[in-house]
Amino acid sequence: MFRRTRLRTTRFRRTGWGAAFLAAALTLATLAATPVNPALPVASAHASDAPYERVLNGTFDNGKTSWWSSGNTPSTVASGRLCADVPAGTVNVWDSMIGQNDIPLEAGQPYTLRFTASATRDVSIHAVLQLPAAPFTTTLNKTAALTTTPKTFQFTGDSTAADLHAQLSFQQGGAAQPFTLCLDDVSLTGGAVPPGGGRDFGSPVRTNQYGYAVHGTKKASIVNAATKPVSWHLLNASGAVVTSGRTHVQGTDAASGDHVHIADFSSVRRAGTGYTLVVGDATSHPFAIAENPYQALSKDSLGYFYDVRSGTPIDARYAGAAYARPAGHLGVAPNKGDTAVPCLPGTCDYSLDAQGGWYDAGDQGKYVVNGALAAWQLMDSYERSRAQGDVVGLRDGLLSIPENHNGVPDVLDESRWETEFLLSMQVPAGEPLAGMVHHKVHDLAWTALPTRPDQDSQPRYLHAPSTAATLNLAAAGAQCARVWARYDVAFAHRCLTAAETAWKAALAHPDVYAPGDDSVGGGAYADTDVTDEFSWAATELYATTHDRGYLSRIDTEITPAGFSWRDTGALADLTVVRLPGRFPARMVAAARKRVLAVADGFVRDERSQGYPNPNLPTDGAYVWGSNSVTANNALVIATAYDLTRRDGYRSAVLESMDYLLGRNALNQSFVTGYGTQASHNQHNRIWAHQIDPNLPNPPAGSLAGGPDSALQDPVAQQNLVGCAPATCYIDDIYSYSTNEVAINWNSALAWVATFAADAAR
Numbered sequence: 001m002f003r004r005t006r007l008r009t010t011r012f013r014r015t016g017w018g019a020a021f022l023a024a025a026l027t028l029a030t031l032a033a034t035p036v037n038p039a040l041p042v043a044s045a046h047a048s049d050a051p052y053e054r055v056l057n058g059t060f061d062n063g064k065t066s067w068w069s070s071g072n073t074p075s076t077v078a079s080g081r082l083c084a085d086v087p088a089g090t091v092n093v094w095d096s097m098i099g100q101n102d103i104p105l106e107a108g109q110p111y112t113l114r115f116t117a118s119a120t121r122d123v124s125i126h127a128v129l130q131l132p133a134a135p136f137t138t139t140l141n142k143t144a145a146l147t148t149t150p151k152t153f154q155f156t157g158d159s160t161a162a163d164l165h166a167q168l169s170f171q172q173g174g175a176a177q178p179f180t181l182c183l184d185d186v187s188l189t190g191g192a193v194p195p196g197g198g199r200d201f202g203s204p205v206r207t208n209q210y211g212y213a214v215h216g217t218k219k220a221s222i223v224n225a226a227t228k229p230v231s232w233h234l235l236n237a238s239g240a241v242v243t244s245g246r247t248h249v250q251g252t253d254a255a256s257g258d259h260v261h262i263a264d265f266s267s268v269r270r271a272g273t274g275y276t277l278v279v280g281d282a283t284s285h286p287f288a289i290a291e292n293p294y295q296a297l298s299k300d301s302l303g304y305f306y307d308v309r310s311g312t313p314i315d316a317r318y319a320g321a322a323y324a325r326p327a328g329h330l331g332v333a334p335n336k337g338d339t340a341v342p343c344l345p346g347t348c349d350y351s352l353d354a355q356g357g358w359y360d361a362g363d364q365g366k367y368v369v370n371g372a373l374a375a376w377q378l379m380d381s382y383e384r385s386r387a388q389g390d391v392v393g394l395r396d397g398l399l400s401i402p403e404n405h406n407g408v409p410d411v412l413d414e415s416r417w418e419t420e421f422l423l424s425m426q427v428p429a430g431e432p433l434a435g436m437v438h439h440k441v442h443d444l445a446w447t448a449l450p451t452r453p454d455q456d457s458q459p460r461y462l463h464a465p466s467t468a469a470t471l472n473l474a475a476a477g478a479q480c481a482r483v484w485a486r487y488d489v490a491f492a493h494r495c496l497t498a499a500e501t502a503w504k505a506a507l508a509h510p511d512v513y514a515p516g517d518d519s520v521g522g523g524a525y526a527d528t529d530v531t532d533e534f535s536w537a538a539t540e541l542y543a544t545t546h547d548r549g550y551l552s553r554i555d556t557e558i559t560p561a562g563f564s565w566r567d568t569g570a571l572a573d574l575t576v577v578r579l580p581g582r583f584p585a586r587m588v589a590a591a592r593k594r595v596l597a598v599a600d601g602f603v604r605d606e607r608s609q610g611y612p613n614p615n616l617p618t619d620g621a622y623v624w625g626s627n628s629v630t631a632n633n634a635l636v637i638a639t640a641y642d643l644t645r646r647d648g649y650r651s652a653v654l655e656s657m658d659y660l661l662g663r664n665a666l667n668q669s670f671v672t673g674y675g676t677q678a679s680h681n682q683h684n685r686i687w688a689h690q691i692d693p694n695l696p697n698p699p700a701g702s703l704a705g706g707p708d709s710a711l712q713d714p715v716a717q718q719n720l721v722g723c724a725p726a727t728c729y730i731d732d733i734y735s736y737s738t739n740e741v742a743i744n745w746n747s748a749l750a751w752v753a754t755f756a757a758d759a760a761r
Helices: 295-305 368-387 410-424 467-484 491-507 532-547 548-554 570-578 586-607 626-644 647-660 712-719 743-760
Strands: 002-009 019-026 075-080 081-086 095-104 108-118 123-130 138-146 151-159 163-169 181-192 211-213 219-223 229-235 241-246 247-253 259-264 273-278 287-290 440-443 460-462
Touching: 081 295, 095 712, 108 138, 108 163, 123 151, 163 181, 163 712, 211 647, 211 743, 247 460, 259 273, 295 368, 295 410, 295 743, 368 410, 368 467, 368 570, 368 743, 410 467, 410 491, 440 467, 460 570, 467 491, 467 532, 491 532, 532 548, 532 570, 570 586, 570 626, 586 626, 586 647, 626 647, 626 743, 647 743
Parallel strands: 211 287
Antiparallel strands: 002 019, 075 081, 081 181, 095 163, 108 151, 108 181, 123 138, 123 163, 138 151, 219 259, 229 241, 229 273, 247 259, 273 287, 440 460
């Protein structure tokens, strides 16, 4: 019997590598191998003429990327080979391994493994290709007899199972004496479909799979090669034709390569469910037309934040039984945080009570720069609603959270949970860098996937203060003081005091940057240009205090680049136009002009594409978290609507929602629970149903990151090779670069969904 321990490396947005271990047993047959002469051609045994490669970085030109080794088997790449020090004294062959995960296999296909190997003494190793979980189906299990002279080995085996996450491992435990093993030119070929090929996106008729507003724009995108308009028919749930029309030929959509037609059925204003759009013999997924289809999404996308709270039990009464869990990181074993979190060794000699806040994304770190933006968007959504005279959509009692019916709008209650954490990260008076803010708190090393927060046994540390984090607290704290003044004067005062203290500390320490390589156990979130944070913080502080000393530091402008956790300068203009009575008239007029110009550009970008996305990728490349760019750009367009009441802006926002909810090149709703084909395997340590059926999928209203052209994780690299930029996405829990969740992505979705709900009324 051979046992293998699955070492899963997990990478996060702007982060480093970590490992998770799963153990399983499998009975394997041991077969001998015959060395082959690498100079001779080797006959192909695959089903297709092309030798479809399944291994990443098999020549080790990119170092150890995509490869792992057991903790007791340190490895390094030298002279183009991966060499590992195999220890003596282990018992089982699986006690020392080198391997690669996420190998895609097809059922009923032969695969050929080829590699060159040598050792510092004569030994035998086992080459194993198998599935990573029960029933651990094996495609290959072969023995290779190594000598000190490199030899090339070749083995063939048939796969009887289809899986995207097979594991290739070289097992060499049980040695009586230590030795060094070296590998090179590792190749696994076979299968009928190339990695990334043969993807079926379903119907060519792409709609908002959830629903359209009765009084809103209703359009669909149809993949059709015809160069002239074609007929479409809208059917109700009974199959009766409601209306018909002819498409508009949009042409080739650059980001997807699709030739797209547009069908416009906006004239239909009869509410109902089960509508479908038919073009030729193709039928869309069913959808609804409703008076206000976005009210539920506004509530669910905001409800996401209760589910990711740290430091409190998640109660079934509010989250539902599937999502209930004990409190995480309250200093109760096995947790080692967050009630008294020490600094990383050598950075400070105190501890802070950093409990509370929201878990950031797929991991359970808590980051000031990301958290502040998410909290800002929730508070800004509230300020926007008040400015528009509509407080119904964000009323008290809206959300299913413990604080509902306390006389405070629930969106502010939820944002306070994060804001309290931000306040706790400030360096105490009397300490070096007093008033600055620690950049983040997270585990010493990456935790396994899945790991429930209360089961995390990793030590947690405060990471050094940064100017960026300090200014984020200054901005969010000033906004907090403003919105809470009518509900909790004492809390508002705390927020303002912390914000002003942070501002002064940032002025005294304007260039303290978070290191870009601080990415073990958590994301780095590095930012070495904080001029935008100074401008944003000054804007929020001036809006709250009217202290004219801040005006000279407001010097950033919104641009077509939009905004993100790293680039916050645009938020200054958005706050100015949101609260015009708090700023000089000339400043408001200039900001208004800039916001409208950028919004107009986003609308043009959206209309220029076959699928309505206000995010037109630079050089055709989608970035990590591209769906958040879509939502943030829609926020800017929505702000333009608030400023002008021009219906074109409103329609553009609703079409942005169409994109996120299924009217895209993938025919995929990126929001869990919203659409027939909706993302539900997002990368997260809590909601890991794909790995453990006893765990839930993400809750309804969770936004997936979306297409990422760079293919920055092994699952994407193995399965999306050659993807058109708009299709570089896979709904797989291990695809952290395309399918993660994050608080600042869901805050953007919540903002836009709340606007859409308001606009639909």
